[in-house]
Amino acid sequence: MGIVVANWKMNGSVFLAERFVHRLNEIDSVSRVVVCPPAALLGKFEKFKHFIGAQNCFYEESGAFTGESSPKLLKELGCDYVLLGHSERRALFHESDEMIYKKWSAAVGQSLRPVICIGERLEERGDWKDVICHQLKNYIGHCDLDDTIFAYEPIWSIGTGVIPSESELGAVVSFIKEKMPGSELLYGGSVNGRNAGEIMRINGIDGVLVGGASLQIDEFENIVGMVAQQSY
Numbered sequence: 001m002g003i004v005v006a007n008w009k010m011n012g013s014v015f016l017a018e019r020f021v022h023r024l025n026e027i028d029s030v031s032r033v034v035v036c037p038p039a040a041l042l043g044k045f046e047k048f049k050h051f052i053g054a055q056n057c058f059y060e061e062s063g064a065f066t067g068e069s070s071p072k073l074l075k076e077l078g079c080d081y082v083l084l085g086h087s088e089r090r091a092l093f094h095e096s097d098e099m100i101y102k103k104w105s106a107a108v109g110q111s112l113r114p115v116i117c118i119g120e121r122l123e124e125r126g127d128w129k130d131v132i133c134h135q136l137k138n139y140i141g142h143c144d145l146d147d148t149i150f151a152y153e154p155i156w157s158i159g160t161g162v163i164p165s166e167s168e169l170g171a172v173v174s175f176i177k178e179k180m181p182g183s184e185l186l187y188g189g190s191v192n193g194r195n196a197g198e199i200m201r202i203n204g205i206d207g208v209l210v211g212g213a214s215l216q217i218d219e220f221e222n223i224v225g226m227v228a229q230q231s232y
């Protein structure tokens with residue numbers, strides 16, 4: 001079963017959330033659909049028949065951490081998934097691999113399925129193996145990875161319309177799969193209704209993480225359809 005994760009980032013509205021719930025509740029997809037809206041909109045997905053996820057969480061259960069949400073609260077709100085270590089969190093909010101690992105551990109402790117985002121910057125393109133090894137170092141050989149998903153998102157591909165070639169992506173995917181044999185792997189970066197099929201055909205890719213195109217309901221439904229087709 002292919003996985004389609006929508007990362008709305010800090011976009012969307014109450015209106016859009018209601019529209020998505022209504023439209024997506026009408027489809028019986030063979031793909032696993034996960035929508036990650038801004039935390040403030042999670043409550044609007046109460047009647048959603050697919051999955052919802054948060055875009056981030058903190059690693060403590062409660063306390064004086066203004067502005068943060070705990071995995072426990074996210075679970076109570078109906079989340080089954082949480083994105084962790086998105087490149088925007090790493091770059092803009094200075095999240096380190098150590099902090100992401102602590103969040104991972106707290107999320108797993110509440111039975112949330114973490115989607116850990118990894119990937120190299122444009123200037124690191126020649127060194128992608130080192131970058132990825134570094135980002136994966138806390139998880140390699142870990143015994144508690146059954147529910148953890150990794151998302152390879154080359155930063156130079158996010159929001160740019162440029163995606164890696166089939167052979168580039170194939171090489172990265174087999175490298176990650178070798179290190180993380182039991183975990184599902186998504187590709188993210190400029191995924192849309194036109195390229196989702198070819199991306200899903202790459203051996204080892206279990207699904208896609210979609211940013212910009214996940215805010216347009218028709219485009220998103222196209223992607224869900226393409227992923228479902230390739231999952232047979």
Ligand code: PGA
Pocket residue numbers: 007153157158159160188189190191209210211212213
């Ligand atoms: P994009 O974003 O699909 O708009 O490139 C992907 C992401 O940042 O997760």
